[in-house]
Amino acid sequence: IRRRKISVIGAGFTGATTALMLAQKELGDIVLVDIPEAEGPTKGKALDMLEAGPVQGFDANIVGTSDYAETADSDLVIITAGVARKPGMSRDDLVNINAKVMRSVTEQVVKYSPDSILLVLTNPVDAMTYEVYRTSGFPKHRVIGQSGVLDTARFRTFVAQELGVSVEDVSGFVLGGHGDDMVPLVRYSYAGGIPLEKLLPKERLDAIVERTRKGGGEIVNLLGTGSAYYAPAASLVQMAEAILKDKKRILPAIAYLEGEYGYHDMYLGVPTIIGGNGLEKVIELDLTEEEKQALDKSAESVRKVMKVLG
Ligand code: APR
Numbered sequence: 287i288r289r290r291k292i293s294v295i296g297a298g299f300t301g302a303t304t305a306l307m308l309a310q311k312e313l314g315d316i317v318l319v320d321i322p323e324a325e326g327p328t329k330g331k332a333l334d335m336l337e338a339g340p341v342q343g344f345d346a347n348i349v350g351t352s353d354y355a356e357t358a359d360s361d362l363v364i365i366t367a368g369v370a371r372k373p374g375m376s377r378d379d380l381v382n383i384n385a386k387v388m389r390s391v392t393e394q395v396v397k398y399s400p401d402s403i404l405l406v407l408t409n410p411v412d413a414m415t416y417e418v419y420r421t422s423g424f425p426k427h428r429v430i431g432q433s434g435v436l437d438t439a440r441f442r443t444f445v446a447q448e449l450g451v452s453v454e455d456v457s458g459f460v461l462g463g464h465g466d467d468m469v470p471l472v473r474y475s476y477a478g479g480i481p482l483e484k485l486l487p488k489e490r491l492d493a494i495v496e497r498t499r500k501g502g503g504e505i506v507n508l509l510g511t512g513s514a515y516y517a518p519a520a521s522l523v524q525m526a527e528a529i530l531k532d533k534k535r536i537l538p539a540i541a542y543l544e545g546e547y548g549y550h551d552m553y554l555g556v557p558t559i560i561g562g563n564g565l566e567k568v569i570e571l572d573l574t575e576e577e578k579q580a581l582d583k584s585a586e587s588v589r590k591v592m593k594v595l596g
Pocket of ligand 1: 407
């Protein structure tokens with residue numbers, strides 16, 4: 287039996303936070319990777335985290351590097367490398383810069399860890415996951431994007447605040463691309479097993495849906511520079527845990543679709559089962575006409591970004 291190995295590419299705000307949370311949960315040994323120009327700070331962050339181990343009581347080795355050879359034989363590779371959104375910038379503005387980063391990172395990762403599962407966070411994440419998929423040549427179940435866990439977490443936060451109840455008892459359901467036209471499905475969202483539609487008036491739910499859709503932008507505007515990273519890191523770690531512990535969790539994830547929900551050859555956020563084999567299944571649900579229209583609109587936005595990539 288050996289300890290799992292997890293590489294986190296991009297040692298910025300999200301990557302570093304993800305690495306620390308992975309270590310705190312003892313999910314494996316961690317290799318934090320960034321560009322050669324950032325090698326000192328990357329090594330420094332990794333060593334600093336390692337030194338938190340004795341205090342917090344976690345056993346996980348953490349190293350920082352710019353050399354992909356050190357990532358060899360990773361079980362899971364989490365990709366957060368790239369440029370973060372600035373105020374006034376849409377996620378889509380980032381597309382060309384980050385696509386180039388995805389290609390170079392993926393080539394290196396795949397060379398050293400041909401059997402790994404790849405989990406992508408870099409925005410615009412639906413299109414970036416597609417880019418990683420086609421660069422890697424990996425089967426679709428081993429290339430997954432994160433957005434739904436985060437979007438759902440935002441939705442659950444706002445609902446719990448509104449009802450004055452525990453976040454633990456609130457479940458949500460978000461479909462579609464990680465953009466302002468994502469589709470939070472109130473019909474499938476509950477608090478303590480009670481449908482939210484029975485607990486909150488429609489206009490309050492509509493307001494929460496709207497705030498969820500703009501949740502990323504709300505943080506970007508408050509931060510001034512950079513974009514959200516605590517909740518994104520927590521979301522990556524939940525997916526990582528589902529994979530590394532083969533939990534078979536039902537989580538929203540960005541999956542490669544081959545006909546599911548009527549879409550072909552694209553990545554989009556849908557309900558899935560996540561376990562030791564990665565994205566093990568896409569769960570297909572009947573949607574109302576209105577929901578399907580909203581999902582079509584969201585898929586169309588993702589397609590537009592994919593077109594930029596050619
Ligand atoms: N290889 C490795 N690391 C890279 C590369 C590359 N080719 N290009 C950039 N990076 C690194 C940067 O040096 C930086 O340390 O990626 C890191 C990004 O970190 P931040 O700028 O702090 O951005 P962060 O907030 O972590 O967001 C990263 O996640 O949520 C998304 O939209 C967000 O796409 C963005 C990503």
